[in-house]
Amino acid sequence: MKSESRLASETKLKELLKRYSGLTSRIHQGLLVALTMRGHINLDDILEKAQHAVAEGDPNRGLAKRWGSDERDAVHRLVRKYAAKHFNVDEIDTIVQSAVTTERIRTVEDLAKESRASFEMIHQKLREHARKRQEKIRNGETPEDEPMSVRVRLINRFVSDQLEYIGVARHSLGIMDLLPVMDRTIGPRNSMGRIGGKAAGIVLAQKVVNLYYENHPRPKGFEIGLPDTWFLRTDLFLDFIDQNNLAHANDLKYGPREEVREGYPMLLQVFKNGHFSTYIMGRLRSLLKEIGKHPLIVRSSSLLEDNFGSAFSGKYQSIYVANQGSLEHRLEELVGAIAEVYASTLHPDPIEYRDDRNLIDYDEQMGIMIQKVVGFRHGRYFLPAWSGVAFSRNEWRWTPRIKREDGLARIVLGLGTRAVDRVGNDYPRMVPLGMPDLRPEVSPQDIRRYSQHYADVIDLESNQFVSVPIQEILAIEHFPDMQRIVSILEDGMVQRPHTRIIDQDPAKMLITFDGLLQSAFPSVLRDILHALEKAYGWPMDVEFAFDGHKFHVLQCRPQGQRHASARVRIPEAIHESKPVFTACKYVSAGKIENIEYIVYIDPLDYEKIQNYEDLLRIGEIVSRLNHKLADKRFILIGPGRWGSDDITLGVRVRYGDINRTLALLEMARSRGDHTPEVSFGTHFFQDLMEANIQYLPLFPDERAVFFREAFFRESKSRLAELLPDAARFENVVRVLHVPAIAGGELLHLYMDGEEDRALAFLGPKTKD
Structure with missing residues (x-):
């Protein structure tokens, strides 16, 4: 006579097999694995008994064969028999529920693998998975772990295809972490796209910070959160390009940089006057109704953005939208901002940036984050x-x-x-x-x-x-x-x-x-940064804001890094005739040898220029020299703040205008208003870091500093030879050919960051 516990187990198993009639094979497989792994049965014994039950057994057959229907039924009967014998009711329930969950997740994975599966199909399947998971939690049951392969496929399909990111994110982001993001995602109904690099960074940052504070006390009186965010997938960008017949525009990235720069204003107008589908306009209109009149920021989130070694800091547009007025006015304002961000994929700066990193052939696509601006109304x-x-x-x-x-x-x-x-x-x-x-x-x-x-x-x-x-x-x-x-x-x-x-x-x-x-x-803030660095295995940077109540993390990405170098020590045995200049403030470690050209713009000469067009022309000349001297070893020395938005305080240049230089030096004279602002942390400085361009501020009129004025002001300039049409600016933009001035010697710049000292001196060419 069977024991009561065995009868209960049999009854429970029959009930579950009836409930999940479509998953009988998966349930029997789960029970068989559990029986074998726990040592209750031997797999070979089960197969032998199954074959005997159906009168089969051929020693000349292979070691493994596909079961026929009779053998499968026999195996299933034996599995049920041994499961009822060895497992109690709770164990059977746990094993069966695990098999059911695994099958459900496998379906999600299959959809993620299927290239034709749309976002809506995957989103719906994840919702179903989440609902059943929540049911188990409400019933006091422990949800099963998610297979790593499912995480990886979903991250790849929906978040980012960058392997470095996936390698980090798969350890933190679970399937359930993606569902809230999907719930706030907008894109075409019958396709699939990703949310892009910037969005990927903020999604992962949120999870890493939450995991950190699960194991560490949360700071009292210091609430941490993320701004309300909605995501536009990259397939919406492709849909916009297709709908407005703009596919040809992508060929512009292969053209001469001058043509790209000159043609961009017209291209921007074409994009801004493009059209979105009725469906997308309806989704955006509904979004604005939900948000109300809270100011927004439309942020770029391209596939390449915020990745290891290519942060694209400030390369693509992010646009503030006041979001005031009528609903239709606000919609037009939002749509125009989205289109402008799309157009920035073809701006000359990111194209030059991509070219420098051998990314020009990558099929760059733009996702977008729409975020509520963190803040409050203060007066107007x-x-x-x-x-x-x-x-x-x-x-x-x-x-x-x-x-x-x-x-x-x-x-x-x-x-x-x-x-x-x-x-x-x-x-x-x-x-x-x-x-x-x-x-x-x-x-x-x-x-x-x-x-x-x-x-x-x-x-x-x-x-x-x-x-x-x-x-x-x-x-x-x-x-x-x-x-x-x-x-x-x-x-x-x-x-x-x-x-x-x-x-x-x-x-x-x-x-x-x-x-x-x-x-x-x-x-x-330091704890958050260290938690992110530990998760990524790389130095990190974050942007943040405080609205008077809560601290918000706005962006997270790998920090730009120069090539690692040992400490540089300043040579002591330098002849007194060889130094050209020194520095002793805000010096970082680095060494540049064999400098052949110096492009020098003195602040006192620069500030004498009163004509705005001439000031713009100085920036254009620097840009042309940057390309003219691209195969030479040269440095740039200029007034105040390279790249400042105030053209009177520094030469107006962008990344593509200075990306070939070995070093960028900012100069402040005791007379005049050109004061360097230590640029560490700006997008501009991040570009210098990634391009391995050294940065150094110069204060030539300070007592502790040596500066050989005559070398820069009295030596012959080669500007007219290199750019004949710019000859009238030769007294402002001085191009010094060092070997011609120094009897064949070259300039060497040594910077000791630990002692806060730098020395530039003349000497023979060093070995590579």
Whole structure:
């Protein structure tokens, strides 16, 4: 007579086989594996008994054969018999549910593998999987682990096809992490695309940070989150190109760079006046109804963006949308921004950038993130309390007390564009996260001079992105977090306010963030960066913003890195006639030997130019020299801030105008207003890092610095020989051929970052 437990197991198994009648083979397979793995039966014994039951057995047959229907039925009967004998009711239920889940996930994987499977098909199957998973959790059951192969296929199909990213993401992103992203994804109904590199970074960052705080205490009074985000897949970009007959435009990337640059404004207009399908317009209209009139940012997220070694920092467009007015007006504004981001795939800068990295033939496609701008309304403006960018490794250390691995942040009041872009005569707060109180400025006068004077905001009345004086923002009452943001300059002293209510003249307020830096913020940010670096196995950078209540991570990507090099020591035995210049401030490690050409633009000569068109022409000349000298070893020395948006403070250039130089030096004279802003952390600096271009600020009029003025101002310039039509600028843009000046010798630049010293000197050619 059978025991009660065995009868119960048989009954339970019959019930489950009836419930999952379409999965009987999968259930029997799961039970057979469990019986074998736990040592209850021997697989060969089962097969032998099954063959005997159907009167088969041929010793001359192969070691393995496909079962016939009779053999399969016999095996299944034996499996049920032994399962009821060896497993209790709960064990049978667990094994069967595992088999059912595995089959369900296998179906998702099969769909992900199927190239013709649409986004809607995969999304629906994932929803079904999530519903059944939640049912198990509600019933107190433990969901089974997801097969790694399923994760990889879904990440590849929907998120990113970059192998480095997949190798990181598969350890953190589960199937259930993708479903909320899919729920907020827009694209054509019958195709499949990816969300792109920038979106991939933020999705993974969210999961890594959440996993970190599952094992570490969350900071009190410091809530961390992500902005509300919606994703436009890359197949929508392809659909837009096809619908507007723009496929031919992709051939422009193979044309001469001058033609690409000249033709881009017309191409931009064509894109901005393109059309989206009725279905997509309906989805975007519904999205705007859901969001309301909250300001938005339309951010690029191309397939190549934010990847290891190719961050594309600032190469593609991100556009703020005020999102005010009627629904149809807001829709047109949003659609125009999306089209402009699409057009930026053919902007000359990313094309040049791709060409430099042998990525020009890659089928680049653009995804998009639509994010609510983090912030609040303050008077007529919309802005966050503060925002910025942070790096897990600090390449700018002005004192040995600062550790590279502690990281660095650039923080500004308002929108973070002033932290990542090279702007006019303005400065973010640079914060070494391990020693946040340290700053290179000491005197109150220097603290005032090197503080932020303008804020980037969205003007909700004019519907524009604008820069306004800090005093105008601070004059409006009740600015959030103000006590932690400002310090008061009074009677020659810079002091933090003592109360939350600050009754002071805004003209006396300086943006120092001293209060914020004495809070938990630096350590929290450092923890987040270290968690991301550990997950990626690579130094990371993040962009962030604070809305007065919550800290938001806006972007996450691998940090640009120069080629690793050992410490460079300055040669001591240099003849007194050989040095050309020295530097002793903000020096990073590096060595450039055998420099043949110097392109030199003195700040005093540059500031004499009053004609705006001539100032633009200087940038064009630098760009042409960049290509003319591409096969030579040359460096650029110029006034103030290369690439600044204020052309009076530095030569206006973009990445493709300076990407062939070995080093970029920024020069400040004691006379004039051209002051270098240490550019570490800007998109501009990230380009220099990735291209392995050395950066060095020069202060030739300081007492501790040597600068051989006559070498630069009295030596013959070769500009007219190289660019005859630019001869009238020869006194401003001086092209020095070093061997012709120095009797065949070349220039060598040694930079010792640990001692904060640099020396450029003449000498014979060194061995490669």
